[in-house]
Amino acid sequence: MLIRLVGRLADIPQDAMLPYLQANILSTLYIVQAALPYLRSTGGRVVVVSSGASTGDYAAWGLYSMSKAAQNSLVRTLASEEKSNGVAFFAIRPGKVDVGHLSFSIVKRADIA
Numbered sequence: 001m002l003i004r005l006v007g008r009l010a011d012i013p014q015d016a017m018l019p020y021l022q023a024n025i026l027s028t029l030y031i032v033q034a035a036l037p038y039l040r041s042t043g044g045r046v047v048v049v050s051s052g053a054s055t056g057d058y059a060a061w062g063l064y065s066m067s068k069a070a071q072n073s074l075v076r077t078l079a080s081e082e083k084s085n086g087v088a089f090f091a092i093r094p095g096k097v098d099v100g101h102l103s104f105s106i107v108k109r110a111d112i113a
Contacts, residue, residue: 009062017063024067029074036087043086048075050091 028048038044053061054068072091079089 006060006064008060009066012063020063021067021070024064025070025074028071032078036082039087040082040085044088046075046078046087046089048089048091050075050093052093054093 032039032046035044035046039046048071050072051064051068053065054072056065058065075089075091078087082089
């Protein structure tokens with residue numbers, strides 16, 4: 001699922017936020033929960049693709065940044081909780097990637113301003 005939602009956090013309707021947060025945070029948790037029995041038995045590794053936006057303050061990208069920061073916190077928490085079970089967790093931030101949704105979002109930002 002790809003959700004493109006930009007704008008000031010104060011202006012985004014609450015009902016529009018939940019699907020976005022579910023896609024970026026809860027889906028990661030649900031997948032890990034399902035895989036944990038196997039990961040524990042094999043000493044598995046989990047790599048989550050994050051974003052540099054998780055540590056930035058980008059106007060009109062607050063919801064995305066917030067969800068990625070929460071995802072990073074989830075990864076750190078899981079790493080701490082599962083270390084004794086031999087499961088390691090990593091969040092990578094690949095930097096700028098030329099993908100179509102960025103140009104779409106920039107256009108949408110212009111519409112919001």
